[in-house]
Amino acid sequence: xxxxxxxxxxxxxxxxxxxxxxxxxxxxxxxxxxxxxxxxxxxxxxxxxxxxxxxxxxxxxxxxxxxxxxxxxxxxxxxxxxxxxxxxxxxxxxxxxxxxxxxxxxxxxxxxxxxxxxxxxxxxxxxxxxxxxxxxxxxxxxxxxxxxxxxxxxxxxxxxxxxxxxxxxxxxxxxxxxxxxxxxxxxxxxxxxxxxxxxxxxxxxxxxxxxxxxxxxxxxxxxxxxxxxxxxxxxxxxxxxxxxxxxxxxxxxxxxxxxxxxxxxxxxxxxxxxxxxxxxxxxxxxxxxxxxxxxxxxxxxxxxxxxxxxxxxxxxxxxxxxxxxxxxxxxxxxxxxxxxxxxxxxxxxxxxxxxxxxxxxxxxxxxxxxxxxxxxxxxxxxxxxxxxxxxxxxxxxxxxxxxxxxxxxxxxxxxxxxxxxxxxxxxxxxxxxxxxxxxxxxxxxxxxxxxxxxxxxxxxxxxxxxxxxxxxxxx
Ligand code: SAH
Ligand code: SF4
Ligand code: F3S
Numbered sequence: 001x002x003x004x005x006x007x008x009x010x011x012x013x014x015x016x017x018x019x020x021x022x023x024x025x026x027x028x029x030x031x032x033x034x035x036x037x038x039x040x041x042x043x044x045x046x047x048x049x050x051x052x053x054x055x056x057x058x059x060x061x062x063x064x065x066x067x068x069x070x071x072x073x074x075x076x077x078x079x080x081x082x083x084x085x086x087x088x089x090x091x092x093x094x095x096x097x098x099x100x101x102x103x104x105x106x107x108x109x110x111x112x113x114x115x116x117x118x119x120x121x122x123x124x125x126x127x128x129x130x131x132x133x134x135x136x137x138x139x140x141x142x143x144x145x146x147x148x149x150x151x152x153x154x155x156x157x158x159x160x161x162x163x164x165x166x167x168x169x170x171x172x173x174x175x176x177x178x179x180x181x182x183x184x185x186x187x188x189x190x191x192x193x194x195x196x197x198x199x200x201x202x203x204x205x206x207x208x209x210x211x212x213x214x215x216x217x218x219x220x221x222x223x224x225x226x227x228x229x230x231x232x233x234x235x236x237x238x239x240x241x242x243x244x245x246x247x248x249x250x251x252x253x254x255x256x257x258x259x260x261x262x263x264x265x266x267x268x269x270x271x272x273x274x275x276x277x278x279x280x281x282x283x284x285x286x287x288x289x290x291x292x293x294x295x296x297x298x299x300x301x302x303x304x305x306x307x308x309x310x311x312x313x314x315x316x317x318x319x320x321x322x323x324x325x326x327x328x329x330x331x332x333x334x335x336x337x338x339x340x341x342x343x344x345x346x347x348x349x350x351x352x353x354x355x356x357x358x359x360x361x362x363x364x365x366x367x368x369x370x371x372x373x374x375x376x377x378x379x380x381x382x383x384x385x386x387x388x389x390x391x392x393x394x395x396x397x398x399x400x401x402x403x404x405x406x407x408x409x410x411x412x413x414x415x416x417x418x419x420x421x422x423x424x425x426x427x428x429x430x431x432x433x434x435x436x437x438x439x440x441x442x443x444x445x446x447x448x449x450x451x452x453x454x455x456x457x458x459x460x461x462x463x464x465x466x467x468x469x470x471x472x473x474x475x
Pocket of ligand 3 (some may be wrong): 042
């Protein structure tokens with residue numbers, strides 16, 4: 001999901017770290033008009049936002065390009081989650097500076113979480129940046145670009161309580177034509193003490209349920225076969241129909257999207273252990289097309305640390321949620337996010353994170369060492385007292401164990417047959433397809449004539465590493 005992420009690769013529905021900074025492009029025949037170039041970092045939400053930005057720019061006559069040297073507008077959609085994420089962005093800005101010096105008149109804009117966090121300071125620190133635009137201000141881009149064209153700096157970092165971009169139809173970029181993201185909410189009202197997101201994305205708000213169903217229906221009709229519903233905490237999705245006063249919660253929303261068509265797969269991210277309800281789990285179980293996979297970040301396996309993190313659940317609560325998932329959906333895969341070396345974490349407490357990886361039997365995890373973020377609760381209240389070398393050693397221990405657990409999890413799939421949605425050619429060979437099963441595991445298998453991306457097939461697994469399954473078509 002993040003570019004500074006020393007995690008397992010492969011079995012992931014989140015943005016693959018190799019894809020970080022991926023340049024979005026769609027064939028364009030625009031011989032007239034201007035071009036924009038956009039790079040995206042951070043979470044799926046940022047990638048999804050870039051598609052909203054692209055749509056707004058297209059409305060202004062801009063076409064996307066893969067070549068920053070020929071673009072009139074260079075944009076970078078940024079992430080602030082860890083220090084390393086911000087370092088990456090600053091490095092990219094040095095490259096953009098060079099392009100700009102060779103091509104005066106090019107406008108360089110910083111979007112997203114880092115723009116929101118640093119605000120005006122960005123324009124002072126980075127002299128060649130022309131635009132600083134926060135996540136809720138993208139509608140203002142045309143006006144801000146106009147300001148920059150006149151030689152002034154354009155900045156809008158206003159955070160909204162209402163903006164959901166519900167009416168903007170995203171311009172799908174870098175798409176495989178099979179899977180797409182749909183933002184169902186924005187912001188976050190949880191105050192996890194380590195996390196910068198509430199400050200960069202503002203208050204939580206849910207998008208109009210009808211607009212979500214309409215977007216998913218439209219994607220299905222265009223040939224897409226998988227949608228991922230996105231929010232920082234999807235389980236707190238709540239939208240009240242202003243006319244009927246009916247309240248749509250996440251379980252209801254899942255059901256509405258699942259009913260669009262049995263061939264449209266539904267995924268979602270991220271679930272919060274404190275909010276995920278049995279109602280959601282039963283809805284998942286009731287619909288074959290709701291994928292049996294839950295990303296349920298634990299952050300720490302120790303109750304004292306969880307309290308310091310302000311996660312509002314403890315180890316026992318988390319375990320109960322995991323047990324409920326496996327009870328209601330025995331074939332469900334669970335993945336996690338884990339932070340090593342949070343303030344004051346002892347060796348015994350670190351052991352609790354390790355034992356959780358083993359106990360919960362995660363199919364995969366995103367693992368990080370704690371990176372203090374300015375302005376967060378932890379920054380203000382606690383000392384970042386675990387030496388870097390110890391944080392890194394603990395992280396390595398978690399990664400090593402998760403690798404073993406993932407390997408075991410995948411080995412257990414050998415001999416099983418899964419329904420796989422073909423996404424395209426495998427990375428290694430154009431003689432092979434890749435696709436995912438419901439549990440979000442990537443499966444690679446030899447092609448057969450007549451099959452294409454977007455088709456469902458049955459694949460029997462005969463080989464497994466900690467990252468990928470290999471199999472062959474059956475039936
Ligand atoms: N909303 C999601 C996560 C968003 S951030 C959730 O609640 O789970 C993605 C992940 O980055 C987090 O789950 C956490 O594991 C990690 N993360 C966030 N802040 C961090 C920090 N300051 N240092 C290290 N990792 C962090
Ligand atoms: Fe950050 Fe916590 Fe909100 Fe996730 S739930 S975005 S970790 S504050
Ligand atoms: Fe990063 Fe912002 Fe997402 S801080 S993880 S891009 S919400």
